[in-house]
Amino acid sequence: MQRLVLASLAALAAAPCVAVGQGASPAPAPVKIAIINSREILQRTPGYAVAESTYLKEVESFRVEVQKLQQRLDSAVQALDQQSIALSPAARQAKQRELQAMQQRMEQRTQELQDRARQREQELLQPIQARVSSVIQGIRAELNYALILDADAAGGLIAAADPALNITARVLQRLQQAQ
Numbered sequence: 001m002q003r004l005v006l007a008s009l010a011a012l013a014a015a016p017c018v019a020v021g022q023g024a025s026p027a028p029a030p031v032k033i034a035i036i037n038s039r040e041i042l043q044r045t046p047g048y049a050v051a052e053s054t055y056l057k058e059v060e061s062f063r064v065e066v067q068k069l070q071q072r073l074d075s076a077v078q079a080l081d082q083q084s085i086a087l088s089p090a091a092r093q094a095k096q097r098e099l100q101a102m103q104q105r106m107e108q109r110t111q112e113l114q115d116r117a118r119q120r121e122q123e124l125l126q127p128i129q130a131r132v133s134s135v136i137q138g139i140r141a142e143l144n145y146a147l148i149l150d151a152d153a154a155g156g157l158i159a160a161a162d163p164a165l166n167i168t169a170r171v172l173q174r175l176q177q178a179q
Contacts (some may be wrong), residue, residue, distance in 0.1 A: 051124040062113040
């Protein structure tokens with residue numbers, strides 16, 4: 001399916017436009033297509049390294065917190081294992097319920113931290129992504145590209161492309177100039 005779409009896009013870009021009917025006007029210019037490598041652009045955009053560093057520091061603090069919670073849970077499980085012979089069945093059940101509640105709190109906190117990490121990543125990257133998108137749109141309009149494809153897009157739409165179509169360097173140059 002992807003090859004069919006790619007072949008259709010390539011055929012559309014390469015095919016001369018044919019006018020049908022009486023009094024046909026000259027054929028319009030061919031459709032211009034370009035590609036970018038969004039991952040490279042993002043990683044080399046001014047401000048990205050700082051945002052990534054900030055994000056990684058914050059995520060590390062989240063990881064440390066989850067690790068401490070896991071250690072407390074592991075210690076409580078180990079203590080119960082050591083005490084279980086001396087405990088009455090009712091006391092053992094009560095301790096097991098405490099462990100289950102501790103496990104649930106840990107899982108809930110882990111989920112909260114993961115949600116905060118995703119939200120923080122979005123907060124840090126959104127302005128950078130908006131700036132990149134604006135530059136790409138500007139280049140598209142300025143150079144009259146009908147379509148700009150992302151070579152790094154999930155699903156791998158582009159199997160192969162002429163390197164001359166790649167405008168990644170131009171996008172990066174504009175981003176550097178804007179800084």
